[in-house]
Amino acid sequence: MSRPTRQREREGDRQEETAEEAEAARVCPECGADRIVKSSDRGELICDECGLVVEEDQIDPGPEWRAFNHSERQNKSRVGAPTTQTMHDKGLTTQIDWKDKDAYGRSISSEKRSQMHRLRKWQERIRTKDAGERNLQFALSEIDRMASALGVPRSVREVASVIYRRALKEDLIRGRSIEGVATSALYAACRKEGIPRSLEEISEVSRVERKEIGRTYRYVSQELALEMEPVDPKKYVPRFCSELDLSEEVQTKASDIIETTAEKGLLSGKSPTGYAAAAIYAASLLCNEKKTQREVADVAQVTEVTIRNRYQEQIEALGLRA
Known part of the structure; x- marks a missing residue:
């Protein structure tokens, strides 16, 4: 059981104890006895001596459903779906289900189906006011x-x-x-x-x-003053390597190539996708999992010329021979 759940249960127990203590401290206005009890079936406060109903029609702040264990208490809820920005009304309006069935799962009559079709149409229309x-x-x-x-x-x-x-x-x-x-x-x-x-x-x-x-x-x-940082080419590497069916070793090597060459200033002014594609091509050659420039270019959606140029620059910066 989580800490917030235990805390809520303790607070609920304390509130119940406080209410019981308040009821016990009350005195009957008819006979002056302090034996005020609560009726279990009607929720009324009754004097145990003379039978006077001291208070009735109490408001029950608890849920309307019954729960017999902790899991049932957690799963029962009367709230709807959370609000979302992805809908124009933030998900607050209702929606009529497309299934032509009643509450018991039985098919409805043709007359009712026509009526529900019209209601769905109007429901969709009134969701937008202008x-x-x-x-x-x-x-x-x-x-x-x-x-x-x-x-x-x-x-x-x-x-x-x-x-x-x-x-x-x-x-x-x-x-x-x-x-x-x-x-x-x-x-x-x-x-x-x-x-x-x-x-x-x-x-x-x-x-x-x-x-x-x-x-x-x-x-x-x-x-809108959106503060956008430059895209890191390393973020493209896992996806491109996955589409090319390359190993984890190639992925790690490509990230190392990007990091090492970027420190030497080669990344400035270059397309991050082309830079990542060239690093993957170089890493595939170094790890003996050769992929052609055409295969890498198709996945990264860049030209072979871009990969060739970036590859030459990266190899020279690493001090390797092409």
Whole structure:
């Protein structure tokens, strides 16, 4: 049992003891006896001497369900799902289930099905009150779609939604496409959360061109003062090595190459994806797990010329022969 749970149980026991002590200290206004008892079936305070009902209709602050052990007390809850920034209404509105079944799991009649279909349609319509909310709903659904295609965690979607809401509040959407701002918000969230995705990968799942994504991202990050650190090429290494089916030894060697050559100033002004791809190519040769430049370039989505140039620079900086 966790410490907060034990503390809550102790506080509940103390409150019950305090209530019992207060009841015991009361005196019957009819006969003056101090034998006030609580009725177990009706929750009334009754004088045990004369039978006068001293207090009735007490409010029960406890839950309406019964629990017989600790696990049942933990699992029973009346709260709903937590609020989320990934929905335009933060998940506070209700939703009618798409299953045409009643509370017992039985199929409903055709008349009821038609009625539920109309209710679902109106429920979806009234969730958005104006064009602004409809646009926000569309943008957040686009962020969710692209995030699913990229395989990024839930935290990235939440951060991207917050960035888009801030851009909407600052009126940065005016004159720009909703998809462009939503995509740039997702790209910024990936960098914020340390799960880098290149602009090429983002543009593949987006309906916006790479050039527009980059332009919108720079504008949004500047206007919202998003402090973005340069992407570390080492963060690309595990994913690229996994897609190339390379061993842990190659992954470690590539990270060492990046770290050593970056200390000598070679990383300045270079594309992090191309730099990571060249380091992986060099590490695969050094560890006798050769991969061609074409294979590495396809995974990293860079050109073979970029890998060749970065590879030559890294080998020279390490004092090795190509």
